[in-house]
Amino acid sequence: MTFSNTLPAPDSIAQQYQDQLFAVIQQHITDAGGKITFADYMNLCLYYPGLGYYSAGSQKLGQQGDFTTAPEISPLFARTLSCHIRDVFQQLEQANILEFGAGSGKMAADILKELENKQYLPERYYIIEASADLRQRQQHTVKTMIPHLVDKVTWLDKIPENFVGVVLANEVCDAMPVHSLQFEAGKISERYIENDGQQLQWCKGELSQPHLANRAAEIQSLIGDCDYLTEVNLAAEGWLASIADCLQQGTIFIIDYGYPQVTYYHPQRTSGSLMCYYQHQGHDNPLILQGLQDITAHVDFTALAQTAIDNGLEVTSFQSQADFLLAGGITELTLSHDDADELLMLQQASEIKRLTLPAEMGETFKVLTLCRNLGQLLPRIQLGDRRYSL
Ligand SMILES: C[S@@+](CC[C@H](N)C(=O)[O-])C[C@H]1O[C@@H](n2cnc3c(N)ncnc32)[C@H](O)[C@@H]1O
Structure with missing residues (x-):
């Protein structure tokens, strides 16, 4: 067709x-x-x-482009992801973030704002971006949205040799x-x-x-x-193998649309x-x-999980985006407005629906969580864990 x-x-x-x-x-x-x-x-x-x-x-x-991603729909996405990031940071002495394919840079800025509010700022927020044009946009977004945190963000041309912290990839594998x-x-x-x-x-x-x-x-x-x-x-598998190679301790969150292999x-x-x-x-x-x-193209999460295992990572969870966001407390974030603005609450309710309803992004998008050398289980990634399906 x-x-x-x-x-x-x-x-x-x-x-x-x-x-x-x-x-x-x-x-x-x-x-x-x-x-x-x-x-x-x-x-x-x-x-x-x-x-x-x-x-x-x-x-x-x-809206002016060709498609919309979760961080563009609502800052609640990045803020909820920050709760998961904090869970990892609690187990690390060195806390860094490495984001691949940061798009407009909005997710990076929203995460840094949220972590600053919660007093969990990372030492560094690294971005690796395949497109020189998008890298410029990201720099502009960071300067505009969080001018006081510009120094935290560093753009890298290649994967570092050693990394401790959290690796993020939202809708990156589907673009390989x-x-x-x-x-x-x-x-x-x-x-x-x-x-x-x-x-x-x-x-x-x-x-x-x-x-x-x-x-x-x-x-x-x-x-x-x-x-x-x-x-x-094969590009996504090679990419993940390279990250596994550099990750000494921490977690990789891969968020994308896709299925386990049998589906x-x-x-x-x-x-x-x-x-x-x-x-x-x-x-x-x-x-x-x-x-x-x-x-x-959709992502074959079984192939990514197998690559992770082959490269010594632990596959710690495979959730729908809805479960990942609900476990991260997306609904509680909307309640934290004392000076509740009704319009804002309505807008947030509609954003949460887009991010979590099964007929919207909630079920099509999945989150694969991979860890290395973490002493304790991450508490929020157990909800609706479907590793059995991989
Ligand atoms: C669909 S966009 C998603 C952008 C952003 N993560 C978001 O959710 O709005 C895909 C992004 O991944 C980038 N990308 C694709 N392959 C990459 C790779 N191997 N390393 C770094 N960035 C990559 C693209 O340039 C683009 O920024």
Whole structure:
């Protein structure tokens, strides 16, 4: 199903950006001998310097952008996450935060404000951001929202060698490039992108990486012989392995939309989970609007949990976002206004609904909590723990 003919046409400046990126992609395809993996294509579309969706200057997040994330919906999200962060800090001598893919920077600013109020400021708040443009926006947000805390925040170009503290990734794994696999009449192939002269199109080929063969075999055992398209996110697994390597002590909270493996690779989910977002409209055609639209895929949390175990981390909880936020005390945060402003309370009630109701973000989004060297169980991550499903 494709909805692309209902999408608004880009303006002339956006069109120029798309044309330039299209030329870059064509060149990559030529240089690679006629086709590139979908993962390479997605990487160019999202992160090609100056032209990729996350690397170019357009507004992406929030009402003026293409999609909205939990920290943009309400500061209550970051404030509740701060309660979980405090639980970890209580067990550490050195308290730092490392946030990946900080988007507009709003979550970082809201967390620092909340931790300051609760007298739990970290020594440092590090941000690693794949997009130079977003890094600038984050710097602007931090300067504007928390000018007195600017010195706490440091942007890093790579994962530090050693880290003690809390690692955060909200909607980051879903923005990593995925490999696209096709199962057809018992044969497994990888889907590539080729150029037919004027347009880009899908084509099939051999698996591009040896590791994909093991993953494809696992998927095959779950789906049987049906014809099937799906995705594998090796980038997220590599990313998590690198974090595990640097985390000496502390906790990683991975928050994203996704499923355990048996649901992700359910025989009935025959067309994968690739989605594109352009001006708040979702559709399933990544071969248009290069650099102008977001491209994402759901996260396979079992693969992340397995990577965590393989790299010596403890998988301590797997909750729905609703349970994570309720356990973190999101509803109590709204009661703490003595000078209760009715409008604010109504607004907060509606934000909490968006963040927690099952038909909104509450069930689709999950939180995977991973720990290393913590002496005690984190108290709030037990509510609705579904590790059994991973
Ligand atoms: C969907 S946005 C989410 C932004 C923000 N976390 C939020 O919730 O509003 C994805 C973000 O992850 C960043 N990103 C993707 N892969 C990354 C990586 N490997 N390291 C750091 N940032 C990454 C993107 O540039 C972007 O800022």
